[in-house]
Amino acid sequence: MSGSSKRLTAGVDLGGTKIQTVIVRDGEVTGSARSLTPQSGVPADVIEAIVETLHTALQAASTDDEQLAGVGIGTPGEIDKHAGAVSLAANVPGFSDRVELGPLVSEQLDGVKVTVENDVRAGVLGELRQGAGRPYRNLLGVWVGTGVGGGLVLEGKLRDGRGAAGEFGHMVVKPGGRRCGCGRRGCVEAYAGRASMERRARRLVERGHNTDLFRIMEQRDRQRLSSGVYARALEQGDTMAEKLIEKATWALGLGLASAQNLLDLEAIIVGGGLGDRLGQPFVDRIVEHMAPHLFVAEKPPVVIGTELKDLSGAVGAAVLASG
């Protein structure tokens, strides 16, 4: 095994529905693989699926796990970095209690070092080092998906705070406003997180409003209003979808203006399932809502989508593994 082969790292993006892995050498993705997250509710099945997906990606990169310098895993939930453990990852079957994710994966890979990080932070790191964030040293990554997560980068470093920095989704944009999944009211996530938007849509339907959202969902054999469902509904000019997205971009824009006034950032990157899927028109609407509230209006931050799209998280996890 030569020195240069040890520059090979793997990144895993663990989600509630899929597992995305990449193999990275010298900053280039040389192989990738994706599988569905087992829905059995047993952590061991998820661990096995991660390892299998890693092996598939290694094969795609024409290499094997003996060449790996390290593995990074991005996962939802609360991270105990030191132990490589994750708690409260409610969207991953079997992961609502604490899982020793790092050690369990490492065990299956002959003891290779495994680093565990929050999935949003991993995604933002991926964009910072290998994607749209490369030109910037001070930026906020806003990941719009089931919830709204954030990763704050200052002077080129992802900020931890005391462990909970970057919770952009829980900045308050409307006091006494819509109920958020966190139990509070008026958070950005209450308007821009898919879970909250779906609760809102269901309530509107109960009240007699019309929409094609749930019909499209069923046609696509989905259980939830996914980002693809919103994209299709918007294409069809569905009024409820338009209003929900309008309100989401309003909340994101308002929260971002406040964050910008406080931090004077160079750039904002909008990612996550909904951000990636809806792309530039979504980003443009956010900018329109943000602009009127910027204190230094003549010097707005650059606002852009991701470059790596749904590979951000896995690439960022691989970056972690190399550090």
Next chain:
Amino acid sequence: MSGSSKRLTAGVDLGGTKIQTVIVRDGEVTGSARSLTPQSGVPADVIEAIVETLHTALQAASTDDEQLAGVGIGTPGEIDKHAGAVSLAANVPGFSDRVELGPLVSEQLDGVKVTVENDVRAGVLGELRQGAGRPYRNLLGVWVGTGVGGGLVLEGKLRDGRGAAGEFGHMVVKPGGRRCGCGRRGCVEAYAGRASMERRARRLVERGHNTDLFRIMEQRDRQRLSSGVYARALEQGDTMAEKLIEKATWALGLGLASAQNLLDLEAIIVGGGLGDRLGQPFVDRIVEHMAPHLFVAEKPPVVIGTELKDLSGAVGAAVLASG
């Protein structure tokens, strides 16, 4: 002149009504002086008053300007740090246009180095290095006075951003809310800045509401509702004063919760004229309004008043002069 004597620095806090100077040796204030800001509208008169007040403080410290290693000046307005110039300091008579403050003061002091900084940032730096902020490396200083200013300290350093970081007063707490001095709506400052609060009070009086605020103002021979006027009115149980302060602490608490959720800070320091004058009860009300919106409710930031009170700015300016 010995090496140790060059550890002597001077700090100046230039305000619309007064000029506060301190002489600092080895982190200790060894002399201070205060004078009224000339209201003539001529910058040269303000420069002369600054130099005179410095000389008085040097006398109080039993030394003279030959011993000075440097002078720092905190001033309202926009700062051109490189040139030591200030623009748009509308509250300082004669300072609405650009004034080459640093060079002009330096000329009067045999060429000693003069550093110019925004007054709020100087105040936060004073508290960070010599006051209530000493135990912390990550904090937000919120200065509540005529306006609401902020200074963000991360990893022990005051953050510049691209020159405008820390504008906490222009975080939006109520979309479409009260008009702010900046022309936008719903900013923290629209509720918690003395200028906005006074506009609100005058409007309420026009509408027939009762208050002792303006009577107290006249008794004290003031032109404006100063922090002391609010303090007296609160002591008397004046309903309008109570409501205005309640709304101010609401806006401050809400904005601080959003800032905390984004940054996960160790501490928040509440200063400025109103913060210093109203003290702990004011801080306590802010905390009560902030707490319900904290995402990590079990780990709130420490929220405290200043230690140096109205010397924060001058001491911080002296710190700048030593760096």
